[in-house]
Amino acid sequence: MDERQAHLLRRAFLLGAITDALALIPMLVPGVASLLWGFSDPSGAYRFAMGYGASLMLGWTVLLLWAYQRPIERRFVAALTVLVICGLVLTEIVAVQSGHLQPWRMIPTWCLQGVLLFLFVSAYHYRAFKRWVAA
Numbered sequence: 001m002d003e004r005q006a007h008l009l010r011r012a013f014l015l016g017a018i019t020d021a022l023a024l025i026p027m028l029v030p031g032v033a034s035l036l037w038g039f040s041d042p043s044g045a046y047r048f049a050m051g052y053g054a055s056l057m058l059g060w061t062v063l064l065l066w067a068y069q070r071p072i073e074r075r076f077v078a079a080l081t082v083l084v085i086c087g088l089v090l091t092e093i094v095a096v097q098s099g100h101l102q103p104w105r106m107i108p109t110w111c112l113q114g115v116l117l118f119l120f121v122s123a124y125h126y127r128a129f130k131r132w133v134a135a
Helices: 003-028 030-037 044-069 076-097 103-124 126-134
Strands: none
Touching: 003 030, 003 044, 003 076, 003 103, 003 126, 044 076, 076 103, 103 126
């Protein structure tokens, strides 16, 4: 087992789990969503959708903590997480393009997502990167 890759995966899984846990706050507390995203009047449909999203976010948080325990064996969770982050970014871009969110409100989120993507991709592909550098 490559200890360096295990360390990188653990770091990515832990940071991802912390980020997901923190993301639950604006999803469940409308005042925080208003502060972060500028939503001033969350409707019943909004709360319903956020409840669904929060359930999935909590589940992904637990999945990342589970993968943290055996990072090499469960490294595919990193690849799945990249897919999820890309889906979130795409959803955010659509919300900005449609005028529902101001771009400046998403810049911190996009920066964090960029860091997470880098961590997950580099940890997942560590062996291939190591071979490429050695060649």
